[in-house]
Amino acid sequence: MGVQIQKMLGALLFALILTVGVGLLGDIVFPTHEPQPEDETAAVAGKEAPAQAPEQTGQPAPAQASLEQLLASADVSAGKAVAKKCTACHTFDEGGANRVGPNLHGVVGADIAAKAGFSYSKGLAGKEGAWTIENLDAFLTKPAQWAPGTKMTFAGVSEAKDRADLIAYLHSISPDAPPLPEASAKAAPEAQPAEEPAEEAPAEQAPADEPPKQPAEQASGESERAAVAAPSAPEAGGNGGLVAMIAQATPDQGKKAIRKCTACHTFDEGGGNRVGPNLHGVVGADIASKEYRYSDALAGKDGAWTHENLDAFLTNPAGWAPGTKMTFAGIKQAEERAAVIAYLRSISPGAPPL
Numbered sequence: 001m002g003v004q005i006q007k008m009l010g011a012l013l014f015a016l017i018l019t020v021g022v023g024l025l026g027d028i029v030f031p032t033h034e035p036q037p038e039d040e041t042a043a044v045a046g047k048e049a050p051a052q053a054p055e056q057t058g059q060p061a062p063a064q065a066s067l068e069q070l071l072a073s074a075d076v077s078a079g080k081a082v083a084k085k086c087t088a089c090h091t092f093d094e095g096g097a098n099r100v101g102p103n104l105h106g107v108v109g110a111d112i113a114a115k116a117g118f119s120y121s122k123g124l125a126g127k128e129g130a131w132t133i134e135n136l137d138a139f140l141t142k143p144a145q146w147a148p149g150t151k152m153t154f155a156g157v158s159e160a161k162d163r164a165d166l167i168a169y170l171h172s173i174s175p176d177a178p179p180l181p182e183a184s185a186k187a188a189p190e191a192q193p194a195e196e197p198a199e200e201a202p203a204e205q206a207p208a209d210e211p212p213k214q215p216a217e218q219a220s221g222e223s224e225r226a227a228v229a230a231p232s233a234p235e236a237g238g239n240g241g242l243v244a245m246i247a248q249a250t251p252d253q254g255k256k257a258i259r260k261c262t263a264c265h266t267f268d269e270g271g272g273n274r275v276g277p278n279l280h281g282v283v284g285a286d287i288a289s290k291e292y293r294y295s296d297a298l299a300g301k302d303g304a305w306t307h308e309n310l311d312a313f314l315t316n317p318a319g320w321a322p323g324t325k326m327t328f329a330g331i332k333q334a335e336e337r338a339a340v341i342a343y344l345r346s347i348s349p350g351a352p353p354l
């Protein structure tokens with residue numbers, strides 16, 4: 001009897017060890033299986049994901065340039081179709097409910113992780129800045145890579161064109177968003193030939209519809225790239241227009257245009273800091289050099305407030321200085337920006353000549 005019980009116990013123990021062992025093994029094996037559903041999502045979301053993503057993340061500069069080109073020809077309705085991939089987790093209508101993810105109305109230009117009533121992951125809540133088109137493009141390419149720890153268990157949209165269409169759609173439902181690159185860049189060169197026809201465009205060509213458009217589009221590409229890639233690099237083509245516009249702005253236009261800033265800035269010599277620093281003498285001064293607690297984003301910028309840097313910053317503050325504390329959407333109109341810069345020049349004794 002005793003021996004039999006011992007044997008039975010032994011067999012039981014063996015079975016137990018086997019079960020636990022397999023269970024443990026299972027635990028070890030299981031996690032490697034877990035990502036599978038995501039991988040499948042990736043396969044469904046975009047078949048070329050593995051082939052394209054490394055290329056795009058490896059070379060941010062060309063990807064950005066092409067994002068602008070893609071956005072310039074983006075199709076809002078195609079973007080709406082791409083957004084069907086998101087509707088399991090997101091609503092898009094104004095005042096729409098949060099689902100698994102937050103409502104996305106107005107997301108372009110909004111602060112990251114800022115929808116009321118939604119509990120964000122630390123991965124996203126810890127991100128500073130706004131949903132610029134660059135941030136959206138990076139996040140939507142591979143959410144978990146751009147925001148490690150994000151709750152958005154979505155593999156990403158692998159096709160750059162699909163993302164551009166999608167961003168154009170999100171932009172179309174974001175009333176407070178800064179203009180897309182195409183729109184802001186076009187405003188500048190359009191005004192340029194109109195105001196100085198003698199220099200660039202022959203007078204006979206100006207009235208015609210087609211010819212002025214071509215140089216405008218070329219110039220828009222250049223000035224946009226200049227603003228994004230090398231804000232401080234002097235580029236002859238783009239600068240001519242900006243300088244000319246600054247030169248032509250009247251003091252009245254400038255005074256009117258800076259009304260948008262007075263809630264946060266003073267302009268008089270020795271004026272106090274408000275939400276933002278006093279702006280007396282800012283043109284030609286070093287960036288972030290007032291007695292003021294700047295964000296790291298601005299404090300980390302090298303160089304001075306050249307006309308070009310001011311123009312780029314004022315076009316899209318959060319785009320030019322991601323993480324800036326200046327929560328101001330930007331000035332779409334190139335002429336209006338030029339008027340602001342002209343006014344700032346008038347109160348900046350150290351401003352470089354035009």
Ligand code: HEC
Pocket residue numbers: 082083085086087088089090100101102104107111112113114115119120121122123124125140149150151152153154157166
């Ligand atoms: C499986 C569900 C799911 C899918 C599918 C999904 N999302 Fe999300 N999304 C989330 C969750 C959850 C969050 C919150 C993430 C966090 O807190 O880390 C989020 C956050 C976001 C945010 C940040 C919003 C903010 O307020 O900061 C954007 C933008 C976004 N998603 C866009 C999209 C788009 C565009 C698609 C479709 C291409 C998409 N998402 C597909 C679940 C999803």
Ligand code: HEC
Pocket residue numbers: 257258260261262263264265275276277279282286287288289290293294295296297298299305314323324325326327328331340
């Ligand atoms: C909602 C408040 C707000 C508005 C409106 C605003 N700004 Fe600012 N501005 C700030 C803040 C805050 C900073 C500091 C930014 C930082 O540290 O990142 C700043 C910084 C700046 C700087 C950099 C100054 C320096 O010393 O380097 C310039 C230039 C500037 N703003 C110009 C303008 C102009 C021109 C306007 C109007 C067209 C404007 N701002 C509108 C809040 C604002």
